[in-house]
Amino acid sequence: MKNSWRKLPKPYFILAPMDDVTDTVFRRVVGGCAAPDMYFTEFVNVDGLQSPGRPRLLNRLQFSASEQPLIAQIWGRTPENYYKTAKELADGTFARESSGLEDINYAGIDINMGCPDKAVVKNGCCVALVNDRPLAKEIIQATQEGAGGKLPVSVKTRLGFNEVDYSWPEFLLQQKLDVLSIHGRTRKQMSKVPADWGAIGAIRQLRDDMDIETHIVGNGDVMSREHGLALAQEHQLDGIMIGRGIFQDPFVFAEQSPWAEYSKQQKLDLYEKHVRLFQETWGTSGRHIRVLNKFCKIYINEFPGAKEVRDMLMNAKDADELLHIIKEAGQNG
Secondary structure (H helix, E strand, C coil): CCCCCCCCCEEEEEEECCCCCHHHHHHHHHHHHHHCCCCEEEEHHHHCCCCCCCCHHEEEEEEEECCCCEEEECCCCCCHHHHHHHHHCCCCCHHHHHHCCCCCCCEEEEEEEEECCHHHHHHHCHHHHHHHHHHHHHEEEEEHHCCCCCCCCEEEEECCCCCCCCCHHHHHHHCCCCCEEEEEECCCCCCCCCHHHHHHHHHHHHHHHHCCCCEEEEECCCCCHHHHHHHHHCCCEEEEEEEEEEHHHCCCCCCCCCHHHHHHHHHHHHHHHHHHEEEHHHHCCCCHHHHHHHCCHHHHHCCCCCHHHHEEEEEECHHHHHHHHHHHHHCCC
């Protein structure tokens, strides 16, 4: 498993980790449409995993045999908990606890050093580590030691905190990471400006100048596979990560997406598949219904009456009501 990244075709395509979005259910839906080369879990807090609250967080690590290869993304503040979590990810403990799987494990561990959420940053985590590099180094080393060479260790981050800061990726590249994924914005920019792919390309050049083997993955505003291929070629990147593009096209990883030709009924059927899988996986307790409601934005669009159907779906109180609305929408032509 240590060389899982090295086995991928270049440029490889990754479904980006998104909180309350890329759970095991949605990953399976995407895989059924057009699978990426690599999946990521939602990010899960190592300090929580190594506390009495551990059982409540396991659903963030849950996966099925079809979601392969899968990277577990972690975050937090305490190096000791990174070490313990990485060790349990590498030896299969979390695969067994979260998913009941004995023979299938995660393909790697990614450290989230890019999330710009105010509460997260206030606690000195994720992108706040740009400003605390001794702790960032300690976290990376603890994770690598915990993984023990059994799983590759990567980092996903941004271009800097308040401004583009090339000393940050240079520092990260010095840590002998297997992969460095760069979201082409600073923390200050959030998602308010276009991603800076020129800066991502400059980091790839920095990697080459340093003569190290860390793969460079670009992320930000990629809306199609064709667009991703063009960016990978222009900036000579190893991989492309797609996040919000999946909301525009569930087949975004396909070489030729059929989504533009999908009928109203086909879109309703795909959302129904998502709802039923959600119901089967989480029942009435594993995930709040609001997580499921918002997915209707992906499927319910570009047909007459879509807005009205979407409004009803967004206000549904449970999965059964969602299924009823989907059925009624289909019967209404």
